[in-house]
Amino acid sequence: MTLYQKLAKRLREHIQHDFYKQGDKLPSVRQLAQEHGVSISTVQEAYRQLEQDQLVEAKPKSGYFVCQRKKDNLPSVSRPPQRPLEVSQWEEVLNMLMNRGSTKGLQLQHAMPDMTSSTLKPLLKTLADLSKHKPELGLSYADIRGSEELRNQLCRLTVASGCQLHPDDLVITSGCQEALSVCIRAVSEPGDIVAIESPSFYGSMQAIKAANLKAMEIPTHPETGISLEALELALDQWPIKAIFVTPTCNNPMGYTMPEDRKEQLYKLAQSYDIAIIEDDVYGDISFQFPRPKTIKSFDTDGRVLLCSSFSKSVAPGLRVGWIAPGRYRDKVTHIKYVSSSMCPVFPQLAIAKFIRQGGYRKHIRQMRQNYEQQRDHLLQVIKAHFPSDTRVSFPDGSFILWVELNPSIDSIKLVERCRKVGVDFAPGPLFSATGKFRNGFRLNYSEQTMEKRENAIKTLAKIIREFHPETIAQKSL
Amino acid sequence: MTLYQKLAKRLREHIQHDFYKQGDKLPSVRQLAQEHGVSISTVQEAYRQLEQDQLVEAKPKSGYFVCQRKKDNLPSVSRPPQRPLEVSQWEEVLNMLMNRGSTKGLQLQHAMPDMTSSTLKPLLKTLADLSKHKPELGLSYADIRGSEELRNQLCRLTVASGCQLHPDDLVITSGCQEALSVCIRAVSEPGDIVAIESPSFYGSMQAIKAANLKAMEIPTHPETGISLEALELALDQWPIKAIFVTPTCNNPMGYTMPEDRKEQLYKLAQSYDIAIIEDDVYGDISFQFPRPKTIKSFDTDGRVLLCSSFSKSVAPGLRVGWIAPGRYRDKVTHIKYVSSSMCPVFPQLAIAKFIRQGGYRKHIRQMRQNYEQQRDHLLQVIKAHFPSDTRVSFPDGSFILWVELNPSIDSIKLVERCRKVGVDFAPGPLFSATGKFRNGFRLNYSEQTMEKRENAIKTLAKIIREFHPETIAQKSL
Ligand SMILES: Cc1ncc(COP(=O)(O)O)c(C=O)c1O
Ligand SMILES: Cc1ncc(COP(=O)(O)O)c(C=O)c1O
Numbered sequence: 001m002t003l004y005q006k007l008a009k010r011l012r013e014h015i016q017h018d019f020y021k022q023g024d025k026l027p028s029v030r031q032l033a034q035e036h037g038v039s040i041s042t043v044q045e046a047y048r049q050l051e052q053d054q055l056v057e058a059k060p061k062s063g064y065f066v067c068q069r070k071k072d073n074l075p076s077v078s079r080p081p082q083r084p085l086e087v088s089q090w091e092e093v094l095n096m097l098m099n100r101g102s103t104k105g106l107q108l109q110h111a112m113p114d115m116t117s118s119t120l121k122p123l124l125k126t127l128a129d130l131s132k133h134k135p136e137l138g139l140s141y142a143d144i145r146g147s148e149e150l151r152n153q154l155c156r157l158t159v160a161s162g163c164q165l166h167p168d169d170l171v172i173t174s175g176c177q178e179a180l181s182v183c184i185r186a187v188s189e190p191g192d193i194v195a196i197e198s199p200s201f202y203g204s205m206q207a208i209k210a211a212n213l214k215a216m217e218i219p220t221h222p223e224t225g226i227s228l229e230a231l232e233l234a235l236d237q238w239p240i241k242a243i244f245v246t247p248t249c250n251n252p253m254g255y256t257m258p259e260d261r262k263e264q265l266y267k268l269a270q271s272y273d274i275a276i277i278e279d280d281v282y283g284d285i286s287f288q289f290p291r292p293k294t295i296k297s298f299d300t301d302g303r304v305l306l307c308s309s310f311s312k313s314v315a316p317g318l319r320v321g322w323i324a325p326g327r328y329r330d331k332v333t334h335i336k337y338v339s340s341s342m343c344p345v346f347p348q349l350a351i352a353k354f355i356r357q358g359g360y361r362k363h364i365r366q367m368r369q370n371y372e373q374q375r376d377h378l379l380q381v382i383k384a385h386f387p388s389d390t391r392v393s394f395p396d397g398s399f400i401l402w403v404e405l406n407p408s409i410d411s412i413k414l415v416e417r418c419r420k421v422g423v424d425f426a427p428g429p430l431f432s433a434t435g436k437f438r439n440g441f442r443l444n445y446s447e448q449t450m451e452k453r454e455n456a457i458k459t460l461a462k463i464i465r466e467f468h469p470e471t472i473a474q475k476s477l
Numbered sequence: 478m479t480l481y482q483k484l485a486k487r488l489r490e491h492i493q494h495d496f497y498k499q500g501d502k503l504p505s506v507r508q509l510a511q512e513h514g515v516s517i518s519t520v521q522e523a524y525r526q527l528e529q530d531q532l533v534e535a536k537p538k539s540g541y542f543v544c545q546r547k548k549d550n551l552p553s554v555s556r557p558p559q560r561p562l563e564v565s566q567w568e569e570v571l572n573m574l575m576n577r578g579s580t581k582g583l584q585l586q587h588a589m590p591d592m593t594s595s596t597l598k599p600l601l602k603t604l605a606d607l608s609k610h611k612p613e614l615g616l617s618y619a620d621i622r623g624s625e626e627l628r629n630q631l632c633r634l635t636v637a638s639g640c641q642l643h644p645d646d647l648v649i650t651s652g653c654q655e656a657l658s659v660c661i662r663a664v665s666e667p668g669d670i671v672a673i674e675s676p677s678f679y680g681s682m683q684a685i686k687a688a689n690l691k692a693m694e695i696p697t698h699p700e701t702g703i704s705l706e707a708l709e710l711a712l713d714q715w716p717i718k719a720i721f722v723t724p725t726c727n728n729p730m731g732y733t734m735p736e737d738r739k740e741q742l743y744k745l746a747q748s749y750d751i752a753i754i755e756d757d758v759y760g761d762i763s764f765q766f767p768r769p770k771t772i773k774s775f776d777t778d779g780r781v782l783l784c785s786s787f788s789k790s791v792a793p794g795l796r797v798g799w800i801a802p803g804r805y806r807d808k809v810t811h812i813k814y815v816s817s818s819m820c821p822v823f824p825q826l827a828i829a830k831f832i833r834q835g836g837y838r839k840h841i842r843q844m845r846q847n848y849e850q851q852r853d854h855l856l857q858v859i860k861a862h863f864p865s866d867t868r869v870s871f872p873d874g875s876f877i878l879w880v881e882l883n884p885s886i887d888s889i890k891l892v893e894r895c896r897k898v899g900v901d902f903a904p905g906p907l908f909s910a911t912g913k914f915r916n917g918f919r920l921n922y923s924e925q926t927m928e929k930r931e932n933a934i935k936t937l938a939k940i941i942r943e944f945h946p947e948t949i950a951q952k953s954l
Contacts, residue, residue, distance in 0.1 A: 090811055097814065115616045127612065128608040128609040128612065131605040136592065139792035140592070141589055141794065142794065144575075177815070177816075177817055190666075207815045212666070317618065317619065317819075319817070335687050337571075337654075338658050339654075339816055340654055341651075341652050341793075342794075343651075344794060
């Protein structure tokens with residue numbers, strides 16, 4: 001890293017951690033040069049870099065200022081039909097899942113984290129050591145609630161999101177998917193209705209389908225999440241059994257519900273006496289510091305079932321997830337046992353040690369930094385190459401982002417076309433119970449190499465332009 | 478091993494593999510001495526050993542003969558109530574599961590295989606190598622149907638049970654428990670009735686409960702399995718949706734349904750147009766060679782969902798199971814994805830290699846031999862120490878055995894008492910939908926050390942005698 005890059009990195013971190021806030025004036029070039037013992041031209045180079053990344057802007061004769069984050073092209077608030085519906089879209093989901101691992105080019109499709117960071121090394125070492133030196137530990141049946149050592153560490157970890165949990169309040173699962181599936185079954189009977197965000201993660205919707213439930217999609221705002229007003233209307237009108245939300249670094253929209261709205265959501269559930277299933281799988285890689293509180297942190301009567309895993313913060317292949325099931329613990333334990341008995345112990349022990357020895361904290365700190373830069377870069381290249389009527393979400397955590405194209409473009413057709421050239425993404429209809437969001441799609445930005453991403457996005461942009469009504473109109477002239 | 482022990486082992490193997498059949502006259506002492514180049518007294522010592530093990534008997538003036546296997550004290554045919562019932566017993570099951578790993582003495586309770594054999598070494602080495610040299614392989618999302626390499630090997634493996642499968646016909650699961658749970662959900666709707674053996678494995682019954690189904694327990698014979706006659710009556714009378722059976726090395730009874738009865742069961746399912754879920758988790762450690770055919774091997778129209786895992790043949794901690802779902806493949810894939818997404822890949826790859834390189838065949842050959850000897854030993858010590866009115870199953874595979882005590886003895890009370898002295902077993906009511914078999918229990922005999930088992934059984938016998946009506950009558954005199 002050259003001097004100017006180092007300085008730019010430093011300034012970027014200060015801005016990202018709100019040391020300099022939006023609209024703030026930044027130190028003058030001279031001041032910085034003195035402070036850091038570098039030349040004037042080095043500082044100028046650093047500022048030019050940040051300008052290019054749209055983090056700072058130069059105002060003539062006044063110096064450099066932190067940019068207002070541009071959120072003006074956000075996706076629209078969703079308007080799903082206001083009645084409970086059967087979930088469809090399984091074939092589309094399966095089609096995408098079967099495509100796992102087959103992409104030759106850049107992986108923009110799956111919600112797969114970056115797993116190349118050297119901060120993962122201690123974890124990998126522990127895994128190798130366990131396999132080598134204590135193989136017998138991995139052979140036996142073990143506690144169906146999961147390793148006590150891991151549950152202990154989880155209690156420590158979740159303090160950061162405002163929770164006070166006891167190891168007995170936790171059940172380890174095979175990833176967050178099992179956690180969601182178990183919780184959905186634990187709070188409902190076949191035929192019941194569950195309220196969800198719109199768009200929503202397809203894995204939870206398919207779990208609703210498999211449990212013979214109906215989904216009630218609630219209008220959702222791209223910055224503040226599920227509309228509490230619309231939710232309350234729905235609760236008045238329908239016998240909804242549970243609310244299912246991903247309020248922190250939402251998949252696919254990337255928003256984090258403001259804390260007061262989380263609390264209001266909890267109060268609403270309380271007044272209608274229903275359960276909340278809270279999916280916090282991206283919570284630890286929020287760009288906010290300290291990380292946002294969970295709805296669970298407001299829970300005084302055990303109605304929140306908090307679900308998470310290390311699939312997004314560490315690696316999905318480990319399949320280590322967990323539930324803090326509150327008052328539903330006994331039912332959750334039953335369904336978890338029935339679903340898959342116990343979970344393999346090595347990954348659990350390795351993660352427990354990773355947390356205990358501080359490796360996890362270090363790793364997610366690194367990941368948060370990387371992902372935030374990668375988000376900025378992706379936003380920038382999208383802005384540079386996609387048609388100007390494109391709307392894009394502004395994720396404040398995780399590594400996925402939602403794009404809304406001109407309403408006439410069909411993302412299912414688009415994805416078929418793109419696959420042929422080795423570019424992939426997750427088409428919008430997967431995130432709806434009934435195949436809406438046809439002009440939307442989700443992109444992954446966990447890839448570190450800017451060049452790779454830029455090339456993939458340029459290819460994608462070219463194909464989008466082919467589908468764009470303006471191009472079509474021009475052609476037909 | 479001394480000379481006479483070696484010879485005894487040899488003869489035992491010949492008997493066990495039906496080279497000498499029940500009632501056959503064995504070679505004379507002189508003949509054997511000549512044939513093996515050992516002394517007369519060595520042969521005599523070997524025969525004495527086999528006599529003690531009740532494998533051979535001396536007839537005055539005629540020489541040695543293979544014993545009739547004594548199956549006269551078999552448990553009775555079960556007589557469950559002939560109507561569909563809700564499954565209860567979860568608290569009792571949980572109580573036992575929570576007890577996993579806490580036994581200080583001999584583990585007689587859980588259906589845990591012996592994992593100390595050196596034949597497992599190649600597998601452990603592969604696991605350690607994968608963790609060390611290809612850690613990245615274990616991190617990513619992967620095929621939700623499981624590793625193709627493992628599915629390939631499974632196709633080869635299942636030829637031994639009469640199946641012809643294609644890798645696309647298989648779905649890998651998190652143990653056999655997930656396989657059963659997924660299949661039960663795939664073939665039924667909430668409220669449906671499933672016919673099961675009585676007694677039955679508690680894990681499958683609890684899965685029936687969790688899927689909101691009712692269980693119809695069918696009378697079951699300790700040697701031939703589920704009564705086809707009673708099953709047909711039940712099928713006539715109730716709208717049964719599926720039959721759930723463990724026809725090979727049944728848990729807890731140990732019987733293997735004769736092949737013709739397996740075929741009849743399949744035909745019955747065909748004529749009532751319903752599904753069969755076949756749990757074959759112990760099939761590969763049957764003492765018969767070649768191993769018994771599965772019901773799946775008779776399946777011409779895809780109505781059999783075959784479930785298994787490597788939990789009993791290799792090690793449960795690996796959590797590698799699988800389904801051959803026949804015509805239910807799409808539904809099974811959906812429910813499997815929803816339940817836990819993909820399975821960890823290292824254990825799958827390690828098992829695939831273990832099979833490919835012949836280690837698996839070698840391992841189960843060893844295990845079958847050990848378990849058969851250990852069964853004989855357990856039967857012998859039970860006979861020597863338990864009250865004479867005890868009935869015992871005669872497992873022809875696996876490492877578990879069913880005991881029926883005097884009807885006045887309550888195995889739930891017995892287990893509480895025994896736990897205090899560090900001896901444990903699985904009480905009978907766990908194996909019934911509604912808490913029957915109070916005077917029954919299941920014992921594990923996977924432990925290799927004869928002395929340990931003998932001591933544990935003696936302790937158990939002493940406590941059983943305390944509970945026995947004769948002792949109580951004597952005391953009250
Ligand atoms: C919101 C959300 N919840 C749950 C999951 C499933 O996580 P896991 O891989 O731990 O099962 C995902 C993965 O894509 C997700 O995005
Ligand atoms: C008959 C039967 N089926 C299934 C299972 C569950 O096997 P797994 O540990 O592979 O989930 C067991 C385990 O005890 C069993 O005895």
